[in-house]
Every structure is written in structure tokens, then in C-alpha cells.
Amino acid sequence: MPRIKLLTHIKADKELVFNLSRSIDLHKISVAKTNEEAIAGVTSGLIGPNESVTWKGKHFGVTQKLSTKITQYNYSDNFTDEMLSGAFESFKHQHIFTKQENGTLMTDIFDYKSPLMFLGKIADYLFLKKYMTRLLEERNQIIKEFAESDKWKEVKLE
Numbered sequence: 001m002p003r004i005k006l007l008t009h010i011k012a013d014k015e016l017v018f019n020l021s022r023s024i025d026l027h028k029i030s031v032a033k034t035n036e037e038a039i040a041g042v043t044s045g046l047i048g049p050n051e052s053v054t055w056k057g058k059h060f061g062v063t064q065k066l067s068t069k070i071t072q073y074n075y076s077d078n079f080t081d082e083m084l085s086g087a088f089e090s091f092k093h094q095h096i097f098t099k100q101e102n103g104t105l106m107t108d109i110f111d112y113k114s115p116l117m118f119l120g121k122i123a124d125y126l127f128l129k130k131y132m133t134r135l136l137e138e139r140n141q142i143i144k145e146f147a148e149s150d151k152w153k154e155v156k157l158e
Contacts, residue, residue, distance in 0.1 A: 012147035030142035049073035
């Protein structure tokens, strides 16, 4: 099972970074190029424990739907979302937040299993892992940009 692990240092309070990370509205901003929209479940504001969201967006030229649920939640320290349905066979995305002297270390651990067995493994090697890594890095840069400026005030954090 492929794993993507990213470490992002953000010069902002842990609680703010945590809330921006679970903001449906900020996620929409970070994936604007795929035209993702939340179409079911929590569709704006902050997603919380045991809540789900269904996204619709275009990836690899194909419109896809992905439903996830928050399966583990410890306010301001960590949360985990897992796929309920979508293009992957499965995925689990852990979000971990560690307070540091000059901000917050945000750690993403994204474990996934591609569909189509052997063909999925080839896709992972050729392009899928790179694609997913880039999506997560772009998302994290948006979180960092908003947290380190007053832009965070533009999104609903309730």
C-alpha cells in the first residue's frame, strides 16, 4: 500500500491550522483547478467527528465522486478521514498537528490502495503517487498561506 508523508511547518497557532485543515470552504479553494465541489454531507464550514462529505471533481479528465468520513478526531491534535466510496479501493488520511516554538508542524500521512490490482500498482509507479503528492502539497501550501496571513478570515471557521 503506497504511503505519502508530508511535513509542513506553518507559522501560526495549532488550533488555527487544525481548523483550516478541516475547512470544507478552504478545501474548495485549494482544489479549484479540479472544479471540486462538496455535493453531500457537510458542504461548508468545518467538518467534525463522524461527519462525512462527498466531493465531485475532475481528475485525469474524468468527473469523479469521492465520499469520506472523519473516523478519528482529537481536537487540535489530529484527525483522520477515510474513504467511504470513490475511485480508490481505499484510503486513510491522517492529519497530525504538533505545536512548535515558532508555529505548528502539520504532518499528513496518506495511505491508499489503488483499484485494479496489478494495473493499479503500475499506475502508482507511473503517475498516481506523484499526482496525489502534488495535490496534497498544493493543499498544504494554501493552508500555510491562509494561516500565515489574514486570509484565514475569508473562510468560515465555525
